[in-house]
Amino acid sequence: MKISVIGTGYLGATHAAAMAELGHQVLGMDTDTHKVEALNKGQAPFVERGLDDLLAKHTTARTLRFTASYAEAAEFADVHFLGIGTPQQAGSGAYDLTHLQAAVRRLAPQLRDHALIVGKSTVPVGTTAQLRQILTEHARPGSNIHLAWSPEFLRESLAVEDTLRPDRIVLGIENGDTTSEAVFRAVYAEILGAGSPLIVTSLSTAELIKGAANAFLATKISFINAMAELCELTGADVQQLALGLGYDQRIGFQGMRPGLGFGGGCLPKDLLGFTHRAEELGADQAVSFLRQVDAINRRRRERTVELAREMLGGTVVGKRIAVWGAAFKPGTDDIRDSPALAVAGALHRIGAEVTVHDPAALENARRACPSLDYADDPVSAVTGAALLLHLTDWPQYAETDPAEVRQHIAAPRVIDARSALDTDRWRRAGWTFRALGCP
Numbered sequence: 001m002k003i004s005v006i007g008t009g010y011l012g013a014t015h016a017a018a019m020a021e022l023g024h025q026v027l028g029m030d031t032d033t034h035k036v037e038a039l040n041k042g043q044a045p046f047v048e049r050g051l052d053d054l055l056a057k058h059t060t061a062r063t064l065r066f067t068a069s070y071a072e073a074a075e076f077a078d079v080h081f082l083g084i085g086t087p088q089q090a091g092s093g094a095y096d097l098t099h100l101q102a103a104v105r106r107l108a109p110q111l112r113d114h115a116l117i118v119g120k121s122t123v124p125v126g127t128t129a130q131l132r133q134i135l136t137e138h139a140r141p142g143s144n145i146h147l148a149w150s151p152e153f154l155r156e157s158l159a160v161e162d163t164l165r166p167d168r169i170v171l172g173i174e175n176g177d178t179t180s181e182a183v184f185r186a187v188y189a190e191i192l193g194a195g196s197p198l199i200v201t202s203l204s205t206a207e208l209i210k211g212a213a214n215a216f217l218a219t220k221i222s223f224i225n226a227m228a229e230l231c232e233l234t235g236a237d238v239q240q241l242a243l244g245l246g247y248d249q250r251i252g253f254q255g256m257r258p259g260l261g262f263g264g265g266c267l268p269k270d271l272l273g274f275t276h277r278a279e280e281l282g283a284d285q286a287v288s289f290l291r292q293v294d295a296i297n298r299r300r301r302e303r304t305v306e307l308a309r310e311m312l313g314g315t316v317v318g319k320r321i322a323v324w325g326a327a328f329k330p331g332t333d334d335i336r337d338s339p340a341l342a343v344a345g346a347l348h349r350i351g352a353e354v355t356v357h358d359p360a361a362l363e364n365a366r367r368a369c370p371s372l373d374y375a376d377d378p379v380s381a382v383t384g385a386a387l388l389l390h391l392t393d394w395p396q397y398a399e400t401d402p403a404e405v406r407q408h409i410a411a412p413r414v415i416d417a418r419s420a421l422d423t424d425r426w427r428r429a430g431w432t433f434r435a436l437g438c439p
């Protein structure tokens, strides 16, 4: 089938490559010409496991290419996926839908009759009704454009795997629109055939499923981090507490890792966007706990700064601090709302000299936070430091030998804000070791 993907960032570039892998002819479209250029060379403009290989394979085979032209995308395909960014509005929790609306406005008059638009971006409930209005106003008179929504659940660092083998697919369609469902099933035939369940719903249910999923994931993380606060007050150990809960299969271990909390381009903004929209609709009471979920998450960052100050005898001014990690989580160079960079920046603002290392996100971090110092390897980052903060749980940090690192740091103090280092091993190597929520 001939498919376009409009918006080729983290979601869209992965989706385009995955659609080509399924055997479709794919044209990706983005207004960012640098991205288009890199993608046409078969290079992902960000770090994502397995994506470069897929891009190279399918751009070489000419089953996948990229353009900055709406007209070309509209002309090329009968099915158009939307992967456009829906960031947070400045100064408000609300979503900024202007990019999405602009794209639909530009595409509408150029679309072929009976084209299907399938939104994948994360949007507040009610968005598709607005987009339908835009289509009605701007599509060619007499043409029949189908609109469906299939929210995306991929995780960065596992994006290719999650796209090709999703644990479920959601499809929201307009009342009685069996055509869209049939076309969608044809696009996803291979994935559905391999057993991924498809849930077909109304458009508003599909919009809500995505918001609710991210609100739930955020709640789970903040729950365990709220327990960490309680542990800190009582001398209990949140890692053991998480173990004691996780064996209960109704609770589980996933999304229950205590620490510095959630960041990234999704959970923080989707939690706020979902809450904001629910409040607009009058469901304030139903979602008031989600305000706490956000507050607990922000407090973890403040607590880490506070603990650093405590370990340095009450002040960080003029002290050299090493930070391991800049990405919002391991396996990516994405620094959007990164808890690690937020803590590094806060320490710098109150007078510390901060040196950051990250295996993949250094370039992005340098550009976003030019006032911090950066090191190309974890050992040079700690050289001469009075404290080490472990803020992103890249596996290579857990594998580092604490005895070796100790030889380079001025004072062997460490805060493990991701509950990922081996406490006993670090203590045995002579480190003063603190972890959030642990004695």
Ligand SMILES: NC(=O)c1ccc[n+]([C@@H]2O[C@H](COP(=O)([O-])OP(=O)(O)OC[C@H]3O[C@@H](n4cnc5c(N)ncnc54)[C@H](O)[C@@H]3O)[C@@H](O)[C@H]2O)c1
Pocket (backbone or CB within 6 Å): 006, 007, 008, 009, 010, 011, 012, 029, 030, 031, 032, 035, 083, 084, 085, 086, 087, 099, 100, 102, 103, 120, 121, 122, 123, 152, 153, 154, 155, 156, 265, 266
């Ligand atoms: N990143 C993820 O893991 C993920 C997972 C699920 C859902 N989502 C959702 O997917 C959407 C995209 O997220 P992302 O992380 O890929 O963001 P991103 O910023 O990496 O990509 C968005 C892309 O849209 C492009 N764009 C903006 N306006 C455009 C326009 N008018 N026409 C064409 N292209 C345009 C941008 O240039 C950019 O390349 C968001 O709604 C996000 O919440 C993201």
Ligand SMILES: O=c1ccn([C@@H]2O[C@H](COP(=O)(O)OP(=O)(O)O[C@H]3O[C@H](CO)[C@@H](O)[C@H](O)[C@H]3O)[C@@H](O)[C@H]2O)c(=O)[nH]1
Pocket (backbone or CB within 6 Å): 122, 152, 153, 154, 155, 156, 157, 214, 217, 221, 254, 255, 256, 257, 258, 259, 260, 261, 262, 263, 264, 265, 266, 267, 270, 328, 329
């Ligand atoms: O037990 C945990 C799990 C995660 N995190 C943190 O939570 C954040 C988000 O992690 P994760 O969910 O793995 O990353 P994302 O790639 O942002 O994926 C989320 O956001 C996407 C965009 O909406 C969704 O598609 C995914 O389903 C959803 O998991 C990161 O900062 C993690 O460090 C924790 O602190 N503890």
